[in-house]
Amino acid sequence: AQSVTQLGSHVSVSEGALVLLRCNYSSSVPPYLFWYVQYPNQGLQLLLKYTSAATLVKGINGFEAEFKKSETSFHLTKPSAHMSDAAEYFCAVSHRDDKIIFGKGTRLHILP
Amino acid sequence: KAGVTQTPRYLIKTRGQQVTLSCSPISGHRSVSWYQQTPGQGLQFLFEYFSETQRNKGNFPGRFSGRQFSNSRSEMNVSTLELGDSALYLCASSLGGGPNTEAFFGQGTRLTVV
Numbered sequence: 394a395q396s397v398t399q400l401g402s403h404v405s406v407s408e409g410a411l412v413l414l415r416c417n418y419s420s421s422v423p424p425y426l427f428w429y430v431q432y433p434n435q436g437l438q439l440l441l442k443y444t445s446a447a448t449l450v451k452g453i454n455g456f457e458a459e460f461k462k463s464e465t466s467f468h469l470t471k472p473s474a475h476m477s478d479a480a481e482y483f484c485a486v487s488h489r490d491d492k493i494i495f496g497k498g499t500r501l502h503i504l505p
Numbered sequence: 506k507a508g509v510t511q512t513p514r515y516l517i518k519t520r521g522q523q524v525t526l527s528c529s530p531i532s533g534h535r536s537v538s539w540y541q542q543t544p545g546q547g548l549q550f551l552f553e554y555f556s557e558t559q560r561n562k563g564n565f566p567g568r569f570s571g572r573q574f575s576n577s578r579s580e581m582n583v584s585t586l587e588l589g590d591s592a593l594y595l596c597a598s599s600l601g602g603g604p605n606t607e608a609f610f611g612q613g614t615r616l617t618v619v
Contacts, residue, residue: 436597437597494550498548
């Protein structure tokens, strides 16, 4: 069975600092991996996805994630945090079908 | 082009009642998935419809049901509402070509059961 674990339900970083949101997955077969962002009272928006084409995936708003099979990780990073990055971030995994399994989410707080 | 539209945005219902939520996918999308989002459980998959057929189902009781129409619009029904059904219900549409195709989410329907 597939699953996703996000470490830290809340993460705080200073504006301009590195953002690192951690995600580990469990899958018996090569997975499809995603990062979504949710702003208050909004639905989810896709930030980026891994589909085995390249291990380093670049997404929107300056975010990127690296797929590390040996560590079963897909951590999300951004070199310099901006106040507008404050939101909830979800890591997700999918297999051959359209069923997406989400992690519990990490709320990112940006400190001025 | 128009995004995924969910109606209504907010609902308040009484325990024991039933409720129907609607989702209009992006034009051309044939797959519609439903998710329940709560603070305690996070995002949980309810079911997915593709071309009017339920293709995937999550681990929810039979009180939760859905359907999809020929124009790909989907409805989700919850019968005999319980307090624990209070949640944000999100709908996502995609072309349905597998997990490599992007899922687009609506803004959700916030259901409060009192």
